[in-house]
Amino acid sequence: MLKSQINPHFLFNSLNSISSLTITNPEKARDMVIKLSDFLRYSVSTNTSRFTTLQNELANIQRYLEIEKVRFGDKLQFEFILEGTCKDHLIPIMLLQPLFENAIKHGVYESIEKVKIEMDCKYTSGYLEIVIWNDFDPNAHARKGTGLGLNNIRERLRLLYKTDTLLKTSVEGTKFFVFLSLPNIDIQERNE
Amino acid sequence: MTLRAILIDDEQPARDVVKHYLKHFDEIELVGEVADGFSGLKAIQDLKPDLVFLDVQMPKLTGLELLELLDNPPMIIFSTAYDQYAIKAFEMNAIDYLLKPYSQERFTQAVQKALSQAGNVKMIPQPVQNLVKSLEESQEYLQRIAVKSRHKVSVIPVEEIIYLEAEGDYVMLHTKEARHLKEKTMKYFESHLDTGQFIRIHRSYIVNAKFIDRIEYYDKENYAVLMKNGAKLRASSTGYKILKQVLNM
Numbered sequence: 001m002l003k004s005q006i007n008p009h010f011l012f013n014s015l016n017s018i019s020s021l022t023i024t025n026p027e028k029a030r031d032m033v034i035k036l037s038d039f040l041r042y043s044v045s046t047n048t049s050r051f052t053t054l055q056n057e058l059a060n061i062q063r064y065l066e067i068e069k070v071r072f073g074d075k076l077q078f079e080f081i082l083e084g085t086c087k088d089h090l091i092p093i094m095l096l097q098p099l100f101e102n103a104i105k106h107g108v109y110e111s112i113e114k115v116k117i118e119m120d121c122k123y124t125s126g127y128l129e130i131v132i133w134n135d136f137d138p139n140a141h142a143r144k145g146t147g148l149g150l151n152n153i154r155e156r157l158r159l160l161y162k163t164d165t166l167l168k169t170s171v172e173g174t175k176f177f178v179f180l181s182l183p184n185i186d187i188q189e190r191n192e
Numbered sequence: 193m194t195l196r197a198i199l200i201d202d203e204q205p206a207r208d209v210v211k212h213y214l215k216h217f218d219e220i221e222l223v224g225e226v227a228d229g230f231s232g233l234k235a236i237q238d239l240k241p242d243l244v245f246l247d248v249q250m251p252k253l254t255g256l257e258l259l260e261l262l263d264n265p266p267m268i269i270f271s272t273a274y275d276q277y278a279i280k281a282f283e284m285n286a287i288d289y290l291l292k293p294y295s296q297e298r299f300t301q302a303v304q305k306a307l308s309q310a311g312n313v314k315m316i317p318q319p320v321q322n323l324v325k326s327l328e329e330s331q332e333y334l335q336r337i338a339v340k341s342r343h344k345v346s347v348i349p350v351e352e353i354i355y356l357e358a359e360g361d362y363v364m365l366h367t368k369e370a371r372h373l374k375e376k377t378m379k380y381f382e383s384h385l386d387t388g389q390f391i392r393i394h395r396s397y398i399v400n401a402k403f404i405d406r407i408e409y410y411d412k413e414n415y416a417v418l419m420k421n422g423a424k425l426r427a428s429s430t431g432y433k434i435l436k437q438v439l440n441m
Contacts, residue, residue, distance in 0.1 A: 009249070009274050013292065016203075016205065016206055017205040018293075020206065020208045071206075072203065109249070109251060110252070111251050112202075112251050112252060
């Protein structure tokens with residue numbers, strides 16, 4: 001089972017934020033209920049063998065980050081830069097979601113400073129090149145991740161594209177980088 | 193009677209809920225509100241509250257780690273979004289343990305417990321009731337340990353501990369750089385550290401297998417374990433058996 005799972009911490013904390021907003025800002029509470037519903041619908045209804053446009057996948061990630069931003073306020077910042085036609089390219093559905101969850105978990109949860117999550121995307125010689133990076137505190141001694149998120153993505157990529165070299169990570173100072181190279185997918189071929 | 197309370201939670205919306213629910217209590221005076229564990233520790237030491245609303249999951253220092261560092265802890269009402277920490281809160285004799293999101297009724301119940309306990313000085317804190325079932329499986333090994341010296345709090349990853357040594361009612365944690373005294377028992381560490389890596393070789397020692405340099409014959413039935421930092425620790429015959437088993441010797 002390679003599809004990403006809904007994190008119970010995320011779900012219950014989001015519900016707590018909604019409970020709080022019903023007191024302080026009911027309109028924002030309703031807005032958050034809708035965002036959370038849309039996010040959950042996208043997450044549970046998707047079939048992992050399917051592909052979607054980067055734009056579609058990012059819309060869901062945007063929802064996810066906006067929900068988290070209600071909890072963390074200014075501590076969480078994010079910015080996406082997409083060059084040219086990148087947004088129309090097809091990528092495996094829910095592929096990027098665990099990467100942003102990692103950035104939240106290891107960046108935002110463990111830091112008392114502001115954390116910015118950034119993404120940059122360009123298309124070069126048949127590959128969609130995606131870079132995602134975030135601040136983190138190297139001294140946080142956080143509980144170690146299981147590596148399951150990254151391993152799941154590697155495995156999915158291996159099954160879909162038959163190669164092992166599409167995902168790389170690196171640490172530079174207080175920033176964690178993920179590099180993804182996704183071969184161009186022919187829609188005709190996919191739909192057959 | 194009025195209780196002085198502090199609220200420690202890293203999320204603004206979560207703090208808003210507590211403050212809203214507290215409006216129903218004239219007996220509780222909120223004297224402090226902070227957003228992380230270290231500030232929380234300082235606020236408790238400075239303001240000496242009677243009651244603390246304490247979130248478990250916070251950056252740098254969790255609510256549970258914070259509580260371990262207090263000499264005379266005030267009454268604690270924990271809150272968290274997920275129940276994996278309930279067993280620890282149970283061990284720590286918290287007044288209550290609230291699962292987010294919680295209702296005004298549930299919150300009131302917790303505060304009533306605190307009020308009645310405060311009115312009865314002799315009463316010993318009761319362990320938290322209604323704890324979740326699947327605690328055994330969900331329990332994780334310790335990943336880091338919060339310790340304090342005179343003026344400083346540090347959080348040590350368990351990976352960096354070379355060995356642990358019994359010191360009366362305390363346990364000495366030996367790392368490459370320093371030694372830290374922690375008010376816990378050897379039994380506690382034996383059951384909360386990964387037994388595949390941390391081995392009880394003697395009544396007085398638990399060693400981190402990663403830092404074992406070699407094992408030498410000592411005398412008769414006894415062996416000595418030499419650690420990479422130069423420490424030479426005696427293993428009991430039972431300890432040596434466990435050691436052989438874990439290291440596949």
